[in-house]
Amino acid sequence: MNSSQNEFFKSQVLGHPTGLFVLFFTEMWERFSFYGMRALLVLFLVSALGIGGWDWPRENALALYGTYLALLYLTPIIGGTLADKYLGNRLAIIIGAVIMTLGHASMAIESNPFFLYLGLGLLVIGTGFFKPNMTSFISILYKDFPEKKDGAYTIFYMGVNAGAFLGIMLCGYLGEILGWSWGFGLAGIFMLLGLLQFLFAQNIFGEVGKKPNTANKKIEADDHTEIEDKLNPFTLIDKILIAVIATAGLTWVINDPLSKIGEVNFLEFGGTDYSGHTILVTLILFVFLLGSRIIRYSRITRDKMIAVVIFAFFIIFFWASFEQAGGSMSIFAKDYTSRILSGNSALIFNIIDIIITVVPIGIITYVLFLLFRQTYKKYLISNLILAFSFILIWGVVIWKIYNNFNTYSYEISYKTYQVTATNDVGEEVTKDFAITAETKIPENAMIIDNTTVIRSANDFVKNDKISIIDLDKKGVNYKFLTAEQADLITTNIAATIVKKKENEIQIPATWFLILNSLFIIAFAPLFSKWWESKYNPKPANKYAIGLFFLAIGFAFLAYGAAGIPQGAKTASVSIIWLIMAYLFHTLGELCVSPVGLSYVSKLVPPRMIAFMFGVWYLALAIGNKTSGKLGSMIDDITTRYDISTFFLIFTIVPIVIGLIAIALNPVLKKLMHGVK
Structure with a gap:
């Protein structure tokens, strides 16, 4: 253990190093900004011009939404590589936070299309630097304390969910009540505050993260000591294929919304649109590249990598459905859900809303107090910035409560x-x-x-x-x-x-998005106990259970929307259907989340870790882009059939994929060769 890590573990809050809570609050404000903006994006684009929106067709808004989410999962591959080779985790986090702050500031000028597109572009680039380096930073800091790592990540992900909860609630409320630029602007303010508190407290980490660190590149590589690792360099053909696949794939992802919004189609030649041909050929080339790499390894290694590819295949379908939350489900909340409550129902909702707002903020404020007590002498400026952040949060919350009772x-x-x-x-x-x-x-x-x-008022x-x-x-x-x-x-x-x-x-349409974070906080401890018990399901079964939960959530929406006429653009169905959908979608997420990256690190040989993490993030990108593509079909399906049919598709497909996962469980068990 080096002296930096010794210093890092000296002072503690709630049994963990105070430095972990610096990362906790940095991540919390970044997630506040990300989820706050995400909650507003589609609603802003489809809202009428007179109330400040752009009055876009839903198809165009969801195409842009899907592309934005897809790019968010591609840039971390580049950002993580630059940090490992040149920048170090700490500088990469700061660069990412600066770029994202500028992105949110740009989006606050929402009346000008140039600034919105610029803002989204900056957020994609900034996330590429920020996202991979926050998690790997914790991995490096706890390198000599593996027994404490699970607890550290638990606290860290509580910060993720706290940020998501607060961002959606407050940015969403300001955006819908005061104006879109207020919501986008608030996201930018807290991104800036998160950057500043990290900047002024970074010495708490000693020398860790300053210089490029290759130790984390093996990512739990101890599991591979008995795996044969052939020398398997990327050939010239491999590199050419990677370049072609990356260029064609990115062109298609960006061209999809561009061809709808700007009527500029890079894939149209001679009056024929070759978008479908382009993505099909790109996928075939990618499968060929992946297969040609895998078959060069020994049988056991090859089997384990095939298992990862199968898991990645399942994850595409999960996220393609799950990410309807910020797209078609937000539109359903806005236009098809009865959000007006009166009498006792209104009073009960206001009381519940106050409790679920004030209690979490009160708990996090107490954590801030404990951190302040430990670190105020050495890191006074950082603590004052954090204190100001919470004064601002409490100010917005008190105004929100007052406004709800006086409007x-x-x-x-x-x-x-x-x-x-x-x-x-x-x-x-x-x-x-x-x-x-x-x-x-x-x-x-x-x-x-x-x-x-x-x-x-x-x-x-x-x-x-x-x-x-x-x-x-x-x-x-x-x-x-x-x-x-x-x-x-x-x-x-x-x-x-x-x-x-x-x-x-x-009820603001964005309010329903906070349910995901609330249900995660409520049910995560129960699922954690389940995974540690003797009833812990096999990996493929976890995916299947997650997909089945997802299907049940959409089944509630399909049933709730059953009475909406064909082609209807508005309706007023009960809020209970959205609440039940978010509950079961969250239960599905808790089943799928623990499987992902941990199995990549356990199954893949060290030399292929970077490539296979790239494959995994690519699967996430495909899933998120597919969510936008499928969501953009909402009007077409509603016109031809009805909106209930639209949600029924998301009920049937996860069930079919879940059944396939169960059927493949014996195959996957064999391919994993004892890895658990």
Whole structure:
């Protein structure tokens, strides 16, 4: 053990080194920023122009969402390599945090498309530096204390979930209530604060992480001491194939949203779109490259690597379905779920919301107090930055609670005109259009008095005249205009207050995303006990159980949406279906998460570790991009069939893949040659 690690373990909080909690809070603020932005991205893109969104078709928004997620899993391969060879973990983390801070700042200027795309690009690059080096940093610090490593990672991942929970709740709330730039901006502020607290406390790690460290490249390589490791260099053909596959794959991933949004198609030649051909050929070349590498090893090594490839295949299907959370499931929450509660239901929700907000923040604040008591003398600036972060968090939370209890619901009336026309397939379709000062009403139109519910902190009385702009689909999302604004904006809709509705609240669409983090915190200890018991399932069975849980979650959504008519763009189904879906999806995640990277490290020989980790992250990227591709089919499937059918697809496919996993369990057991 070196002196740096001795120093690192000297002072402790809750039985672990204080330095671990520096990493805990750094990761927590980074995850706060990532999940806060992710919760808003698709909703912002599909929301109406008048309420600050871009009014994109859902297909385009989900194509961009899938590409963004896919690239997030590809850049860590590059960032981890640069850290190992040139930068060291610590500098790579700082570079990544700086780039991500700039990315979030850019996205706060959401009215300009250039800055949104620039922000997403910077977040992808910054994540590539940050993500792989945080986890490997812990691995290096605990290199001589393997018995403490599991506990360290448990605390670290609690930081991940705490950050995700707070980011979704607070960035989502500000984004939906005050405006999208508030939510994107808050994500950037906490990314900056996370960077600064790490920067001013980094000396707590001594010399660890300063210089490129190759010790972690073997990643638990002790398990390979009895494995024959042939000299198997990458040939010139291998390198050419890698270059071709990487170029073609990236082109396809980026071209997918670009061809829809910007009408620029790099894969169209002579009027024919070769996107499908490109990705098919790329996948065939990749399978050939992977197979040609694997067959050069001895039989036992080859078998173990084939097992990893099979696990990677399963993981594609899991994440393709699971990541509907930030895509089609967010759209379902926004447009198809009844999010208005009144009377006792509203009061109970507000109380529950306060408890699940205040209690976790109170616990984390106590951890901060313990850290401050141990480190304030040596790392005062870092501790003051952390203290300021929590003062800001508590300020936003108190304002949120106050706003929820002091915002009123009003039923309003406004006029629309109704027109009946024949669509492309000869069916008569009736549409309503809001009437503004600019509206030219067609001669055959029928004037209709409509009502909807809005929420405002203003204290109106019956018959007050107000102006609103762009009632978004169900009418519950709107932008209220002052009298001065109404005189300037000719697209406003004149409305009249019908009555004040007591004790009525609207749940933000982003609120449902916090359920994943809450359920992880609640159920992770139980699953941990399960994995340590004699009933611990075989790896393939864990995947199968995870996929079955995933299918059950989507089955709830399919059942809940069964009454929504074909082609409907809005509805008001119970919130219980989304809550149950997130519960079972989280249980599925807890089954799949422990299997992944640990089996790569146990099964793969040291010389192939980097390549196979690349394969694993590629599988995650494919799964995430597939989630966007499948999610973008929501409108097409809803129009042809209904939205229940859309979710039924995500019910059936995981069940089929789960059954395949169970059938392959004896094969995988044989291929793993005793590795557990």
